[in-house]
Amino acid sequence: MKNNGVNKAGKVISDVLGGTMFSKDNFVSLFPFFFYVVGLLMLYITNVYIAEDVSRDIDKLNREAENLHVEYVYLDSEITRITKQSNLAVMLKDKGIKESVEPLRKIVVEEGGRDE
Known part of the structure; x- marks a missing residue:
């Protein structure tokens, strides 16, 4: 039995390398398999292609998140600076509001x- 399996494998390899696998009779019987492989x-x-697009989108969103975080930190520090009691007193002094x-x-x- 072992010898039969070796002969069968050798025949398949010789058919593929020799080109007889692609003869009309064999090709018609193997057409569904080729269609499946294609x-x-x-x-x-x-x-x-879809994975590359998703990867590009993830990189773009990460850069945007970094930029938004930098903007948040900047605006938070500006709001903190503006709303200090000493700064508010100076800004409201012009409008007649006193501390x-x-x-x-x-x-x-x-x-x-x-x-x-």
């Missing part, structure tokens, strides 16, 4: 003192 190759090529110099007072309401 279809798989087309799917593989399509998958490679309070009196300390805050706590208003306490007693429970029984209010008319209900």
Whole structure:
């Protein structure tokens, strides 16, 4: 039995290398297989192109995220700088609004003192 398997494999290899595999009779019987292989190759090529597009999109989005993060940090520092009490006092002084110099007072309401 082993010898039969070796002879069969040798025959297939000699048919492929010799070109007899592509004779009309063999080609017609192997046409569905060739069609299947060509279809798989087309799917593989399509998958490679789609993967490259997705990779390009990911790189583009990563660069955009970096730029947005830099912009966020810059704007956050600007807002922090502008809303400091000393800067607000200078900006609002022109509009006639002054900074309070009196300390805050706590208003306490007693429970029984209010008319209900």
